[in-house]
Amino acid sequence: EIVLTQSPGTLSLSPGERATLSCRASQSISSSYLAWYQQKPGQPPRLLIYGVSSRAAGIPDRFSGSGSGTDFTLTISRLEPEDFAVYYCQQYGSSVTFGGGTNMEIK
């Protein structure tokens, strides 16, 4: 099973700042099968990024994904108040696993 490790566990930033979230895999992820989700309290996850760097429908361009092999990054260029949430990465190249999440909180 591919283990995904997200860091940091908690990220404290202010609106307008840039956020960089990391997702590291225990082995290489095939065919760029990596996605990112956002989850707010009491809501289901929302797909942000699939295939490492493709934005899902309706996702603002301040969200971007990058990486390859075992190291992946979600970047939010300028944080809006509605961006403070928990973020999960997911690999779907070898069965499916999720990372443990990064909680982004307002500083």
Next chain:
Amino acid sequence: EVQLVQSGAEVKKPGESLEISCEASGYSFTTYWIVWVRQMPGKGLEWMGIIYPGDSDTRYSPSFRGQVTISADKSISTAYLQWSSLKASDTAIYYCARHRKPGYSSSSADYWGQGTLVTVSS
């Protein structure tokens, strides 16, 4: 508009059986895989398994195989998650979601149900 509407919250006792549902609308139910995801209280997301309603091909995470049963009734565009004997550790929110790419068993999930809270307590 694509929608996945899940059945309501359940409170059950250990040892009881349960089936929760996920009714899909707004797209061709038989051509997209449906996934079930568990979220225990205050915890992260866990992939449980998937089903292709077109032919009921079903795949389970090793952690959940034998613990739950995933099924679908394409005549009413509904997927199900079933337990034969609940445990307190099954207390969680369960989400269904649709794979983004039609026909692909390996895919991210773009539409999600609202979640069903299952509470198992004596």
